[in-house]
Amino acid sequence: MANLASVVRSPQALAQILQPEQNVCLLRRALPVALTGGLAGLADAPAFERKRVVRSVVDLAWLAEPLGPGRAALMVPDLSRWFAAFHALSGGVPAVGSVSVTRHDDCRKFHVDWVGLRLIVTYVGPGTEWVSNDGVHRPALHANWRSLAAINRRIVPDPRRVMAAAAGDVLVLKGESYPGNAGLGAVHRSPPIAERGGVRFLFKLTSPSTHCEDAECTIDHDAPSAV
């Protein structure tokens, strides 16, 4: 099987995700210095999540508002940059944006998303983990399971195949609902943080599922068989 995941060094190269054989594209980048300083101390911020369809910088500012006026003002230019990039990648279809601070283990099971494209930037904390297709035992994605560790070992038999984004990196995943990508959705998970008292600060943009015709919808449409 072709190499379906790529790591790139320029924002323009994120367009590789549009190649039919690609389902993951990661841009490695250092966080801008201003953000590194401005986000210091975020570990003490209250947890929140805001989500809405993003059409302009006004929506991005609303998403970031709970960070407080100083941090929100600092964040909006970077959020705008990736919104513009995502807008181009997704052909201008409405994108649902979310900004969150979390201390929970969100999706620790390796899984696929039932969406078109999804962009994820982790600004603080460990980044999203993913596995290229040839490291995934895909039938196990829908197997019944009782032990999280055991099912993750079935899905990804060799843990050395797990890749991880770092703070600042821009990760673009192709979901099950992307045209022509059914059965090849990017396999990924949120890294566990709760046990160690960790915190993550995330920005996501999602193009809608083809299962949903509501352009204003902000719901992730999981497959009925997903666990």
Ligand SMILES: [Fe+2]
């Ligand atoms: Fe996911």
